[in-house]
Amino acid sequence: MKTNTSSRNACPASAGEGRTNQRRRTRRALIDAALALCEGGRRPSFPEVAERAMVSRATAYRYYSSVEDLISDAMFERAVPPLESFCRPGHDDPAEVATRAARTMNKLLLDDEVGLHAVERSFMSAWLDNPPESRPPRPARRMQYVDPIVEALKNELTPAARRRLAHALAMLMGTEAMLSLRDVVGASIDEALAASGWAAQAVVRQALAEASERPRKRKARSAKSDGSRLGSGQ
Structure with a gap:
């Protein structure tokens, strides 16, 4: 059997x-x-x-x-306000949407830095004090912003490119990003918000630039291949 x-x-x-x-x-x-x-x-x-x-x-x-x-x-x-309350994914410029999302999420965290550190402490304690199979999952609230931004680009980006973009945007929003900017590099609140917004915009534009470059590279390779075949036939 x-x-x-x-x-x-x-x-x-x-x-x-x-x-x-x-x-x-x-x-x-x-x-x-x-x-x-x-x-x-x-x-x-x-x-x-x-x-x-x-x-x-x-x-x-x-x-x-x-x-x-x-x-x-x-x-x-x-x-945390809904993403749709301050932008329209799929209609507004995706790079600008990412900028607004990063600044909105991170400003809420920096408005209460004591709470920011307290929540991160709880997340770390939960990770350290529980075995892997029992660790409570993180709330992942940033993904309420990241997922719609990335999904709106499904016609421009491949699944792999969208996944990578989601990972990159997730690094720029949330407690870890703000703790790094404030506690590690000593950025002011305004500098931290400006940096996270600028970086979010940059990674979206880079992802779109790479996507638009791919067809040109394929066309160039195809032209080169056709030229090689013509040359070998002479």
Whole structure:
């Protein structure tokens, strides 16, 4: 009797995806609970947030090292505006859209640098304190901006080029980018925002320039090949 290896191999991947989705739902529940409890103008305790989110305190601590870190992340979540509220991917200049997205995301982070550092501390603690199979996933909010920008270029860029562009843009938005600019190189807030916006614009323009150059190179190679065949036939 033959074993269906494709079905057997698909199970672990499906199970892993299910666990990841569950961890995302748990983080979402914690953030929603924190926001709801903060509506009254007070700072809730970790047990209160865990109870409202219907998870144990131990589970909550796997995601955030303190209630302050959780509240900072929740407040940032609420502050992030939809990409469509300030630009139109697929209609506006994609390089300008990337600039606005990077500056918007990063300005929100720099508006509360204490919260920025607190949230990054929680992300690092969650990574260090949990085994690989149990680490809660990062919220990846920057991808709410990056993915539509890249998807709008599907007619101009190959799948590989779009994937590379998404990776490049992800490096320019978010906590790590701002910590590098502020804490490592000592950029001012204005310099950090200008640099991230300029870099986002540059990588989009470079990706489009490479895409437009590819047909010209193919045409040149084809002309050279045709010339070689003509020459060999004389």
